[in-house]
Amino acid sequence: MKGLKENFKKAHILVIGSGIIGKFNALELSELGFHITIVDSSQHKNSSNAALGLLMGNMYQKRKGRSWALRKQSIELWPNWLKELQKFNNELNIEKPLIQLTTNEEKFKKLEKFINENSDQNLKILKEGSIIIENINKIFQTKNIKGIISHKDGRINAVSLLQTLNICLKNKKVDFLEEQIIEIKKSKNQWISTTRNNEEIKSDIVVLCNSLKAVDLIDSAYHNIKLKPVLGQAIEVEINDAEVDLLSLPKQFNINGKNIIPLSKSKLIIGSTDEHSTRPEDNIFGKLTKFLDKTPNWLINGNISKQWSGIRSRPDGEPSPIMKNLENGLILCTGFYKNGILLAPACSKWVANEIKNYLS
Numbered sequence: 001m002k003g004l005k006e007n008f009k010k011a012h013i014l015v016i017g018s019g020i021i022g023k024f025n026a027l028e029l030s031e032l033g034f035h036i037t038i039v040d041s042s043q044h045k046n047s048s049n050a051a052l053g054l055l056m057g058n059m060y061q062k063r064k065g066r067s068w069a070l071r072k073q074s075i076e077l078w079p080n081w082l083k084e085l086q087k088f089n090n091e092l093n094i095e096k097p098l099i100q101l102t103t104n105e106e107k108f109k110k111l112e113k114f115i116n117e118n119s120d121q122n123l124k125i126l127k128e129g130s131i132i133i134e135n136i137n138k139i140f141q142t143k144n145i146k147g148i149i150s151h152k153d154g155r156i157n158a159v160s161l162l163q164t165l166n167i168c169l170k171n172k173k174v175d176f177l178e179e180q181i182i183e184i185k186k187s188k189n190q191w192i193s194t195t196r197n198n199e200e201i202k203s204d205i206v207v208l209c210n211s212l213k214a215v216d217l218i219d220s221a222y223h224n225i226k227l228k229p230v231l232g233q234a235i236e237v238e239i240n241d242a243e244v245d246l247l248s249l250p251k252q253f254n255i256n257g258k259n260i261i262p263l264s265k266s267k268l269i270i271g272s273t274d275e276h277s278t279r280p281e282d283n284i285f286g287k288l289t290k291f292l293d294k295t296p297n298w299l300i301n302g303n304i305s306k307q308w309s310g311i312r313s314r315p316d317g318e319p320s321p322i323m324k325n326l327e328n329g330l331i332l333c334t335g336f337y338k339n340g341i342l343l344a345p346a347c348s349k350w351v352a353n354e355i356k357n358y359l360s
């Protein structure tokens with residue numbers, strides 16, 4: 001350990017898992033000068049690739065506690081991350097604003113109260129009669145949709161973000177290993193991680209960013225870590241109604257709990273469901289399109305043009321996410337459930353600080 005402290009920057013850190021959390025951690029740590037290796041055998045089939053990329057931070061209604069602190073920090077960190085990533089992909093952007101809508105009068109009253117209690121320039125009530133609300137009501141053939149707008153929140157394309165992070169990580173000389181880790185153990189101040197092919201990777205620190213599977217690599221009973229799988233699903237719907245122009249809707253919004261992203265005049269994405277299972281359900285179209293008392297005909301008659309899902313890990317018995325320094329140089333960063341894309345900047349900052357403290 002003494003040697004490691006003296007040679008701070010020479011420490012080798014193994015990041016297990018290459019979803020959004022693993023990639024952000026690897027990048028943050030590589031900026032500090034460490035030698036980083038990311039290991040993952042199926043980085044294209046994870047929950048991060050399924051994400052809709054909504055960054056719902058500022059419109060989060062609980063303005064205290066750990067969850068709000070993480071969101072707040074992430075909102076503050078995102079602009080710098082974006083600037084850095086745009087050096088590698090100048091088309092990567094955060095589309096703003098984000099709109100939250102409801103047809104439930106009680107819920108709207110709560111939203112109104114929240115806005116009135118938070119004199120935040122970036123949050124506003126969408127008044128009845130405003131062009132945005134008129135357009136939304138017209139497209140959804142109703143009169144009772146109301147909501148709020150946040151000019152600080154928005155959406156980033158998750159797949160494009162992950163691809164850009166890969167280019168950036170390569171540029172920062174982060175090593176990538178296409179392997180699955182089946183065991184980790186400590187031996188003489190070093191961590192030995194064994195791959196499915198029986199290769200041993202030695203590192204000074206291990207950061208577990210492998211979502212649900214993190215519990216397979218630690219003594220989860222001893223550390224009292226429990227994670228549950230929660231399936232999230234999304235569909236791309238193609239409509240066939242010349243009278244409806246989906247581009248007259250806002251770029252991204254949530255209505256009665258469903259996230260909607262219009263892609264073109266006749267295509268939109270709807271997500272996501274919350275199921276305590278790992279298998280996609282059959283009637284996904286019905287589940288995702290029923291968010292109003294009366295579903296408009298253009299939506300009922302639409303067809304699924306794409307469908308995808310991802311398994312999110314939700315902590316059982318404690319709030320999301322789980323960020324813990326388990327034992328000497330073994331750090332856990334998992335259980336991001338619905339907000340991994342939003343929270344990645346704040347969590348990687350937390351991990352970097354833990355490692356700096358551990359090594360200093």
Ligand SMILES: Cc1cc2nc3c(=O)[nH]c(=O)nc-3n(C[C@H](O)[C@H](O)[C@H](O)COP(=O)(O)OP(=O)(O)OC[C@H]3O[C@@H](n4cnc5c(N)ncnc54)[C@H](O)[C@@H]3O)c2cc1C
Nearest residue numbers: 017019020021047048052053054181232310339340341342
């Ligand atoms: C449909 C859907 C919509 C969503 N929308 C949003 C949204 O709008 N905004 C938002 O912020 N979040 C959203 N999320 C949530 C977000 O996707 C997750 O919170 C986030 O992806 C969690 O990232 P992760 O890196 O922890 O996990 P993952 O992306 O699942 O990555 C974990 C990685 O670990 C690897 N791994 C596992 N075990 C091992 C092992 N033993 N060895 C090596 N590698 C291993 C896996 O292969 C995987 O690549 C959405 C999720 C879904 C499914």
